[in-house]
Amino acid sequence: MSQRKTTIREVASRAGVSLGTASNVFNGKAGVGAESRQRVLEAAEALGFRPNSLAAGLRRQRTRTIGLVVPDVLNIVFNELVEHLENIALSQSYEVIIVTSREDPEREHERVRALLSRRVDGLVIVPTRDWSATEREMRHHRIPVVVLDRVAAHDHFPSVAVDNAAATRLGTEHLLGLGHRDLAFVINSTRLWNSAARVEGFLAAMRAAGLEKRARVLLPGMTEEETRAGVLPVLTAANRPTAVFTGSNVATLGVLRAVQDAGMAIPQDLSLLAFDDFAWLTVLRPFVSAIRQPTEALAGHAWRILTAAFEAPDRPAEHIRLPAPLIARETTAAPPGKVKAPRRMKAFKDTVDGALP
Amino acid sequence: MSQRKTTIREVASRAGVSLGTASNVFNGKAGVGAESRQRVLEAAEALGFRPNSLAAGLRRQRTRTIGLVVPDVLNIVFNELVEHLENIALSQSYEVIIVTSREDPEREHERVRALLSRRVDGLVIVPTRDWSATEREMRHHRIPVVVLDRVAAHDHFPSVAVDNAAATRLGTEHLLGLGHRDLAFVINSTRLWNSAARVEGFLAAMRAAGLEKRARVLLPGMTEEETRAGVLPVLTAANRPTAVFTGSNVATLGVLRAVQDAGMAIPQDLSLLAFDDFAWLTVLRPFVSAIRQPTEALAGHAWRILTAAFEAPDRPAEHIRLPAPLIARETTAAPPGKVKAPRRMKAFKDTVDGALP
DNA sequence: ATGAAAGCGCTAACAC
DNA sequence: GTGTTAGCGCTTTCAT
Numbered sequence: 001m002s003q004r005k006t007t008i009r010e011v012a013s014r015a016g017v018s019l020g021t022a023s024n025v026f027n028g029k030a031g032v033g034a035e036s037r038q039r040v041l042e043a044a045e046a047l048g049f050r051p052n053s054l055a056a057g058l059r060r061q062r063t064r065t066i067g068l069v070v071p072d073v074l075n076i077v078f079n080e081l082v083e084h085l086e087n088i089a090l091s092q093s094y095e096v097i098i099v100t101s102r103e104d105p106e107r108e109h110e111r112v113r114a115l116l117s118r119r120v121d122g123l124v125i126v127p128t129r130d131w132s133a134t135e136r137e138m139r140h141h142r143i144p145v146v147v148l149d150r151v152a153a154h155d156h157f158p159s160v161a162v163d164n165a166a167a168t169r170l171g172t173e174h175l176l177g178l179g180h181r182d183l184a185f186v187i188n189s190t191r192l193w194n195s196a197a198r199v200e201g202f203l204a205a206m207r208a209a210g211l212e213k214r215a216r217v218l219l220p221g222m223t224e225e226e227t228r229a230g231v232l233p234v235l236t237a238a239n240r241p242t243a244v245f246t247g248s249n250v251a252t253l254g255v256l257r258a259v260q261d262a263g264m265a266i267p268q269d270l271s272l273l274a275f276d277d278f279a280w281l282t283v284l285r286p287f288v289s290a291i292r293q294p295t296e297a298l299a300g301h302a303w304r305i306l307t308a309a310f311e312a313p314d315r316p317a318e319h320i321r322l323p324a325p326l327i328a329r330e331t332t333a334a335p336p337g338k339v340k341a342p343r344r345m346k347a348f349k350d351t352v353d354g355a356l357p
Numbered sequence: 358m359s360q361r362k363t364t365i366r367e368v369a370s371r372a373g374v375s376l377g378t379a380s381n382v383f384n385g386k387a388g389v390g391a392e393s394r395q396r397v398l399e400a401a402e403a404l405g406f407r408p409n410s411l412a413a414g415l416r417r418q419r420t421r422t423i424g425l426v427v428p429d430v431l432n433i434v435f436n437e438l439v440e441h442l443e444n445i446a447l448s449q450s451y452e453v454i455i456v457t458s459r460e461d462p463e464r465e466h467e468r469v470r471a472l473l474s475r476r477v478d479g480l481v482i483v484p485t486r487d488w489s490a491t492e493r494e495m496r497h498h499r500i501p502v503v504v505l506d507r508v509a510a511h512d513h514f515p516s517v518a519v520d521n522a523a524a525t526r527l528g529t530e531h532l533l534g535l536g537h538r539d540l541a542f543v544i545n546s547t548r549l550w551n552s553a554a555r556v557e558g559f560l561a562a563m564r565a566a567g568l569e570k571r572a573r574v575l576l577p578g579m580t581e582e583e584t585r586a587g588v589l590p591v592l593t594a595a596n597r598p599t600a601v602f603t604g605s606n607v608a609t610l611g612v613l614r615a616v617q618d619a620g621m622a623i624p625q626d627l628s629l630l631a632f633d634d635f636a637w638l639t640v641l642r643p644f645v646s647a648i649r650q651p652t653e654a655l656a657g658h659a660w661r662i663l664t665a666a667f668e669a670p671d672r673p674a675e676h677i678r679l680p681a682p683l684i685a686r687e688t689t690a691a692p693p694g695k696v697k698a699p700r701r702m703k704a705f706k707d708t709v710d711g712a713l714p
Numbered sequence: 715a716t717g718a719a720a721g722c723g724c725t726a727a728c729a730c
Numbered sequence: 731g732t733g734t735t736a737g738c739g740c741t742t743t744c745a746t
Contacts (some may be wrong), residue, residue, distance in 0.1 A: 008724065018732060020725080053475050073443075191738095281641075366740090374716075377716075377718075412740040417742095691739045
């Protein structure tokens with residue numbers, strides 16, 4: 001190999017036109033004779049010409065490429081976001097370059113710098129816990145940015161996410177309505193702003209029910225294994241919760257493993273409600289009740305805001321919050337105590353002891 | 358924004374050195390005075406300099422970037438491949454640009470052209486059913502390519518995959534050993550060469566057991582929904598199989614839905630063996646027996662071969678086939694007939710009628 | 715050890 | 731409608 005690639009110059013000379021004319025053909029510019037155009041196209045075909053987008057981007061100072069930073073490619077939520085964003089982008093003849101931070105602020109920063117070096121026109125980022133360095137870099141470079149999913153209360157950049165607090169409030173009320181009183185909310189970290197909002201929604205609902213004392217928030221760590229290990233003891237304790245609400249996919253996976261280890265049955269011994277829904281939750285038993293994020297709509301807003309910023313860079317930051325519906329399936333049911341001693345519908349007043357005999 | 362980005366020239370002049378010296382600093386070239394180096398670094402920091410990799414790539418004629426073409430970002434197998442490949446690449450200070458074909462040969466071709474325009478140094482591709490156009494393009498451009506996962510019997514390019522036929526032979530023997538005689542193998546399409554190999558392994562094992570008449574191969578389509586719709590009637594027919602072996606994730610998902618629709622219980626009514634294993638299969642009930650692809654090893658080989666081709670482009674194509682282990686869990690058990698009329702261990706000789714009463 | 719200069723392949727501005 | 735030309739920002743000889 002290493003045989004030099006065909007350049008537009010060679011195409012032009014083969015077609016017997018000037019370099020500029022050939023360029024105009026490939027860029028669909030008006031003012032090229034039908035015959036010349038035809039000859040250029042033929043020459044390009046014959047020579048196997050592939051325009052060098054490095055050169056074009058360098059010259060044009062725009063790449064029609066956006067960067068997308070996600071923490072992880074193994075998380076289905078991010079996959080869906082990637083999928084939708086890429087589809088929208090392609091439909092507008094933009095491309096997206098995906099990089100992953102692996103929940104590591106340093107790697108995130110480094111990956112963003114790589115994107116900046118590639119001169120992407122804009123950036124969509126799902127940030128890590130501590131992305132201040134990354135954020136500073138982006139601000140410094142004055143590149144259009146949209147923060148997706150893991151938003152803060154007051155992001156400097158425009159942001160789009162689900163209304164996390166409302167979503168967990170909804171979920172908690174569902175559990176409460178089923179008769180649960182001892183609830184645990186399991187999430188990886190509250191350093192993520194959206195996680196904090198999820199916790200907040202959970203707590204708010206518990207508070208409204210006068211149950212704040214019975215509300216437990218577990219923060220076992222960022223991985224599935226840490227979650228399993230951290231949750232297991234509370235599941236096997238005498239005063240264990242009767243329902244667990246997980247704040248993310250990895251939390252759900254970890255809790256499920258802990259439940260396995262504890263030899264418990266869902267929903268007989270324990271109810272489970274998951275944040276983030278996807279296909280496998282609906283096909284293996286028990287079907288998991290979940291809160292579904294509208295990933296396509298999220299991606300759509302992110303794209304809209306980003307491209308608007310291409311036109312008008314200095315418009316005020318828009319902040320979108322979408323509702324996330326709850327889908328009740330098989331894992332959320334009445335607590336075990338309920339069966340033995342049916343409650344008398346005192347609406348959130350008294351208690352049913354969820355502890356096992 | 359639109360404020361011009363800092364260039365290496367500005368950095369150099371601020372540091373009081375020539376452009377070339379600054380360049381040498383950023384590329385870690387020897388022969389730069391410690392003092393100059395220091396000044397350049399400071400200037401770069403102060404100015405927020407980000408080297409323009411478009412310009413560098415254009416000049417250098419190499420981008421230290423590889424392209425990765427996958428059919429889909431929602432399939433966990435491809436996600437794992439992406440994850441591992443990206444990690445290896447980054448550790449060698451290469452980057453990877455991921456594009457998706459969505460199982461569409463035209464989109465695949467178009468995406469590969471985009472990658473070519475970006476002047477990636479090499480390509481790893483998980484091809485679609487009919488990638489002849491794509492393949493021709495790649496050959497024409499004489500760029501190093503490795504075919505991953507969806508390999509053919511005799512690929513022109515080096516290839517790495519699991520030994521598909523051996524894997525399904527293994528799986529089929531497992532089912533046979535459990536006492537099943539009426540087996541169905543469900544896969545999306547045999548136009549994928551690796552799928553063809555999977556079918557072949559299944560058939561070979563059935564033939565070896567003298568059961569070729571009882572072997573059924575179902576090709577319901579590329580989507581989960583098509584699979585569900587196509588499989589449901591055969592599951593509810595009088596002469597239904599007692600075990601289903603699915604050849605891919607989407608087939609598994611579709612079959613699971615069909616099983617749901619049919620109101621059947623796994624493994625009591627039907628055994629299920631899946632090709633491709635992952636976390637959720639091990640955490641919701643029943644735990645699904647599966648054949649696991651060693652994705653990390655696959656990615657490792659792909660990378661090794663690709664980078665070897667950077668050094669020696671004309672070496673003969675290497676073809677790697679790795680074994681894929683079977684992990685027996687809860688979904689594979691003895692067929693229902695077995696309970697009523699235990700077989701007398703005539704080793705694959707006679708039959709147990711798997712049809713339900 | 716450092717500087718000057720050529721040029722990677724392309725687009726856009728301008729001339730004809 | 732078409733051709734010419736000047737860079738885009740960088741790396742890489744080649745002098746010094």
